Amino acid sequence: MTDQLIKALSDLEEELVLKLVQERLDGGDDPLAILDACREGMAQVGKRYEDGEYYVSDLIMAGEIFKQANAILSEKIQVDTGKKRGTVVMGTVEGDIHDIGKDLVVGLLKAGGYEVIDLGVDVPAAKFVNAVTEHSASVVGLSGLLTTSFDAMKDTIAALDAAGLRPKVKVMVGGGPVNEQVRDYVGADAMGADAQAAVTLCNGWIESVEVA
Amino acid sequence: MMTAVEKTTEMHALWQERFERIKKAINLEPVDRPPVIYMGVAFAPRYMGMSIADFCEDPEAALNVTLAAMDKMGGWDGANLPGGGRITPALTSMWLSRLLVPGRDLPSDSLWQVKEAEVLTVEDYDTILNKGWSAFLQEYLPRVIDLHEFMDFVHWNMQNAQRRWELYRDKGYVIVCDAAVNVTIPFEYLCGGRSMTKFFFDLYRMPDKVQAVMDVILEDLLAQIKAAPRPAGIGGTWLGGWRAASAMVAPKLWDRFVWPYYLKLVEALVDQGITPVLHWDQDWTRDLVRLQELPAKKCILNPDGMTDVKKFKELVGDRMAMMGDVPASMLAAGTPDDVHAYVEDLIQTFGGTGLLVCPGCDAPINARPENMQAIVDTVHSHDKVVS
Numbered sequence: 001m002t003d004q005l006i007k008a009l010s011d012l013e014e015e016l017v018l019k020l021v022q023e024r025l026d027g028g029d030d031p032l033a034i035l036d037a038c039r040e041g042m043a044q045v046g047k048r049y050e051d052g053e054y055y056v057s058d059l060i061m062a063g064e065i066f067k068q069a070n071a072i073l074s075e076k077i078q079v080d081t082g083k084k085r086g087t088v089v090m091g092t093v094e095g096d097i098h099d100i101g102k103d104l105v106v107g108l109l110k111a112g113g114y115e116v117i118d119l120g121v122d123v124p125a126a127k128f129v130n131a132v133t134e135h136s137a138s139v140v141g142l143s144g145l146l147t148t149s150f151d152a153m154k155d156t157i158a159a160l161d162a163a164g165l166r167p168k169v170k171v172m173v174g175g176g177p178v179n180e181q182v183r184d185y186v187g188a189d190a191m192g193a194d195a196q197a198a199v200t201l202c203n204g205w206i207e208s209v210e211v212a
Numbered sequence: 213m214m215t216a217v218e219k220t221t222e223m224h225a226l227w228q229e230r231f232e233r234i235k236k237a238i239n240l241e242p243v244d245r246p247p248v249i250y251m252g253v254a255f256a257p258r259y260m261g262m263s264i265a266d267f268c269e270d271p272e273a274a275l276n277v278t279l280a281a282m283d284k285m286g287g288w289d290g291a292n293l294p295g296g297g298r299i300t301p302a303l304t305s306m307w308l309s310r311l312l313v314p315g316r317d318l319p320s321d322s323l324w325q326v327k328e329a330e331v332l333t334v335e336d337y338d339t340i341l342n343k344g345w346s347a348f349l350q351e352y353l354p355r356v357i358d359l360h361e362f363m364d365f366v367h368w369n370m371q372n373a374q375r376r377w378e379l380y381r382d383k384g385y386v387i388v389c390d391a392a393v394n395v396t397i398p399f400e401y402l403c404g405g406r407s408m409t410k411f412f413f414d415l416y417r418m419p420d421k422v423q424a425v426m427d428v429i430l431e432d433l434l435a436q437i438k439a440a441p442r443p444a445g446i447g448g449t450w451l452g453g454w455r456a457a458s459a460m461v462a463p464k465l466w467d468r469f470v471w472p473y474y475l476k477l478v479e480a481l482v483d484q485g486i487t488p489v490l491h492w493d494q495d496w497t498r499d500l501v502r503l504q505e506l507p508a509k510k511c512i513l514n515p516d517g518m519t520d521v522k523k524f525k526e527l528v529g530d531r532m533a534m535m536g537d538v539p540a541s542m543l544a545a546g547t548p549d550d551v552h553a554y555v556e557d558l559i560q561t562f563g564g565t566g567l568l569v570c571p572g573c574d575a576p577i578n579a580r581p582e583n584m585q586a587i588v589d590t591v592h593s594h595d596k597v598v599s
Contacts, residue, residue, distance in 0.1 A: 056460040057412045147544040147576035177541040185545040
């Protein structure tokens with residue numbers, strides 16, 4: 001049944017996923033095991049995206065299904081308990097109110113086992129600095145759709161630097177017009193071309209820390 | 213010293229020369245050099261020192277400042293879209309969303325932004341099916357814009373279309389998108405009104421209903437196109453796409469909800485003597501091959517720097533011209549050398565024709581003027597080279 005749940009989520013079978021989650025809960029299965037199966041399903045969605053089989057619409061739908069499964073599980077357990085892979089501070093930078101890309105990254109990171117501090121949109125640099133300090137985050141994600149967000153990203157990274165936090169955090173940037181040239185311009189560590197790339201970046205950074 | 217009449221005659225001759233160059237590029241005939249086309253809605257006021265709030269508020273000032281920006285830089289053959297009118301109602305009419313307007317909702321010199329929210333509801337699908345698209349819009353628009361403001365926008369455009377066209381001609385500038393019709397695929401209207409995530413859920417959860425709604429909208433759009441007058445100039449029309457991009461939408465959804473509607477709109481526009489300008493933001497590379505289904509030399513692809521234009525050239529270069537695609541990010545964060553190298557590469561890729569050099573999508577508000585200048589200068593460096 002675990003395989004069936006993983007496959008159902010990977011295939012974006014919304015009704016079947018929710019039915020299986022409920023059935024397994026009612027049957028007395030460990031909610032954390034069910035959650036793990038859902039996370040594995042999301043990991044397979046991410047793989048299918050990276051392989052070019054899935055597209056943004058599929059990621060969005062998968063995130064929605066995972067969110068609903070989480071809602072069912074949260075009646076039985078605190079779904080955000082357990083060991084976290086790491087803490088990521090995410091936000092759309094000051095002057096930009098776009099949230100779709102940022103929300104998608106937040107959803108995928110949570111599904112991937114990260115604690116995500118979502119600061120929302122139009123976030124001033126100081127708020128990123130405070131959140132990194134407060135939550136001892138190891139990764140900061142800066143999102144922006146407008147080209148005017150480039151300077152806000154640059155200012156945010158400068159603020160992290162001024163606060164002495166820059167050596168302690170990896171900074172990734174993303175959003176419609178963001179590319180390698182922009183990453184270089186703002187001084188980020190990496191650019192995520194899409195939401196799944198943000199997860200891959202975090203996994204790589206966390207694994208390198210774990211290996212070290 | 214030239215008289216005013218002599219000056220006008222000279223400008224009209226220059227307009228004719230540029231018009232021929234653009235027409236040849238669209239028709240894939242050899243050109244002396246690629247046309248260089250202006251596109252920079254928010255760039256113009258920032259470049260000329262006008263506040264964005266004033267630009268948004270005053271349709272006449274928006275027109276004048278756009279022409280002044282083109283004049284100041286010099287060398288443009290034409291404009292993708294004409295300046296003037298009010299940008300925020302125009303965007304509302306395409307996104308069916310509320311706009312945050314500088315000077316009202318945002319600081320006066322910041323950029324307008326679309327407020328992403330679910331305004332069009334699932335229940336509205338039934339209203340569209342029962343009452344039709346136009347009737348629905350009359351009910352819907354007050355949810356996202358003050359109707360008086362919207363009607364003022366419509367009236368200004370209707371009353372000033374011909375004058376604006378002549379004003380551009382008197383300055384020697386050819387407007388590419390000068391046809392009196394402005395539509396896009398039903399997908400984009402619904403996606404804007406529903407909000408992207410909600411609309412994408414709909415595509416998976418209630419595909420048949422969404423398709424039925426799209427078909428109703430399409431009939432309305434086709435009727436609008438049929439009623440449009442045959443254009444006198446280039447006769448282009450902006451036929452946009454942004455969230456319907458191949459990179460965004462799964463193939464099975466794209467094949468059902470995106471492409472068939474482009475096909476039908478293009479066919480209707482071409483029948484009307486109008487040249488669809490496929491203003492495609494984001495990455496459409498996956499489906500470029502489908503452009504082979506469109507009538508040859510009747511459309512223009514207008515990508516934003518994210519679609520692989522080398523692939524476009526390889527697949528469709530013998531059937532369709534490309535207008536673009538200097539990336540907005542490069543114009544904002546790059547250097548003149550970057551822009552020069554990019555434009556040179558475009559010119560080499562396209563060879564002697566089929567290319568109209570233009571900022572991808574739209575030169576952003578913070579495009580560096582020296583980068584815009586580099587577009588013009590690079591193209592004009594070929595003035596005597598290409599024969």
